[in-house]
Amino acid sequence: DGGITQSPKYLFRKEGQNVTLSCEQNLNHDAMYWYRQDPGQGLRLIYYSQIVNDFQKGDIAEGYSVSREKKESFPLTVTSAQKNPTAFYLCASSRAAFYEQYFGPGTRLTVT
Amino acid sequence: DQQVKQNSPSLSVQEGRISILNCDYTNSMFDYFLWYKKYPAEGPTFLISISSIKDKNEDGRFTVFLNKSAKHLSLHIVPSQPGDSAVYFCAASAGGNEKLTFGTGTRLTIIP
Numbered sequence: 001d002g003g004i005t006q007s008p009k010y011l012f013r014k015e016g017q018n019v020t021l022s023c024e025q026n027l028n029h030d031a032m033y034w035y036r037q038d039p040g041q042g043l044r045l046i047y048y049s050q051i052v053n054d055f056q057k058g059d060i061a062e063g064y065s066v067s068r069e070k071k072e073s074f075p076l077t078v079t080s081a082q083k084n085p086t087a088f089y090l091c092a093s094s095r096a097a098f099y100e101q102y103f104g105p106g107t108r109l110t111v112t
Numbered sequence: 113d114q115q116v117k118q119n120s121p122s123l124s125v126q127e128g129r130i131s132i133l134n135c136d137y138t139n140s141m142f143d144y145f146l147w148y149k150k151y152p153a154e155g156p157t158f159l160i161s162i163s164s165i166k167d168k169n170e171d172g173r174f175t176v177f178l179n180k181s182a183k184h185l186s187l188h189i190v191p192s193q194p195g196d197s198a199v200y201f202c203a204a205s206a207g208g209n210e211k212l213t214f215g216t217g218t219r220l221t222i223i224p
Binding site for chain 2 (some may be wrong): 033
């Protein structure tokens with residue numbers, strides 16, 4: 001059955017290390033998104049991609065990087081430049097020109 | 113600058129009664145609005161949406177009302193059930209762009 005997969009569910013890293021979060025979808029959606037959620041805050045957009053090999057910065061892109069080499073995959077790298085990387089990260093996808101986004105289960109990243 | 117605001121961080125409602133969740137927005141370019149429901153440690157799931165050409169949309173126990181002049185929308189859940197206990201986010205989009213702006217969420221607790 002179709003859906004969005006994020007792995008792993010929990011991730012622990014030492015400060016100063018880059019870490020890559022995986023996001024895969026088999027919904028044949030064109031657009032994919034990365035959000036970050038912090039306690040008491042809404043979902044803030046990090047990066048989004050509307051087609052393969054193209055992506056745009058969201059509201060809080062500093063310290064993050066993405067790639068979109070395949071339609072199904074949109075990995076997010078949290079670099080050592082990200083000041084507060086500990087958060088719950090959510091990946092989503094949507095059909096072109098459709099607003100409803102479908103979310104993955106999320107990855108909780110803890111950096112110490 | 114919070115363009116989508118959910119001013120009530122939490123709400124408690126008795127089972128069987130009506131739950132009303134509110135959302136205000138400041139960007140007059142927003143023309144499509146969505147509600148999402150989120151359980152802890154999971155991704156949000158889409159509930160219901162409304163276009164700015166309508167003022168009401170219904171889907172089963174869920175109804176969304178839009179008041180464009182007041183830049184206000186609300187989600188009514190009736191009757192409320194224990195499984196409705198979750199965090200609810202409203203989101204908005206402008207001008208055909210799939211990019212969504214989310215509110216900070218309201219935690220709804222249904223009391224048996």
